[in-house]
Amino acid sequence: MPCSPVARRVTQPDRESAASALPSGEEAHFRALESLYRSAPINRLFRSQLTIPEEGRSIIHFDVDETQFHAAGAVHGTVYFKMLDDAAFYAANSLVSDRFLLTTSFNLLFTRPIGPGRIRAEGRWISGRRRVYVAEASLIDADGEEVGRGTGTFMRSQFPLSSLPGYAD
Numbered sequence: 001m002p003c004s005p006v007a008r009r010v011t012q013p014d015r016e017s018a019a020s021a022l023p024s025g026e027e028a029h030f031r032a033l034e035s036l037y038r039s040a041p042i043n044r045l046f047r048s049q050l051t052i053p054e055e056g057r058s059i060i061h062f063d064v065d066e067t068q069f070h071a072a073g074a075v076h077g078t079v080y081f082k083m084l085d086d087a088a089f090y091a092a093n094s095l096v097s098d099r100f101l102l103t104t105s106f107n108l109l110f111t112r113p114i115g116p117g118r119i120r121a122e123g124r125w126i127s128g129r130r131r132v133y134v135a136e137a138s139l140i141d142a143d144g145e146e147v148g149r150g151t152g153t154f155m156r157s158q159f160p161l162s163s164l165p166g167y168a169d
Contacts, residue, residue, distance in 0.1 A: 100157045120140045
């Protein structure tokens with residue numbers, strides 16, 4: 001028995017809304033990069049979450065505590081580097097959908113010590129769209145103060161993003 005026109009109108013929007021709920025294109029790439037970040041073994045050591053809101057930008061929220069302190073009671077510089085590098089890297093890799101980028105250099109500026117609490121790393125792409133990409137990142141503490149800044153250069157690697165565990169998940 002054929003469906004009535006009313007039944008078709010009811011079921012068609014359901015199929016369309018289900019299809020539109022799946023990310024595609026740029027949005028799918030951003031979500032896949034976020035998945036790649038979560039899957040990296042190093043990130044088991046850090047309570048952090050990456051968000052890519054748009055091309056050329058990334059935000060990482062993370063929590064620091066005394067386990068990441070140096071002997072003088074503040075966060076060790078390795079944490080500054082990791083979060084600044086990751087934020088700048090993902091801002092740059094948001095522009096590249098076929099290859100994993102590699103950090104080729106990174107400059108850091110430590111402006112204030114970080115104590116325990118919630119920190120935000122904000123990455124921004126600056127230049128480059130072919131072989132070399134330049135991006136910067138800032139670390140912002142819970143009071144809204146910048147506590148560190150970094151600029152990195154990144155280049156295309158031989159690794160297709162689609163071949164990396166976590167990217168396709």
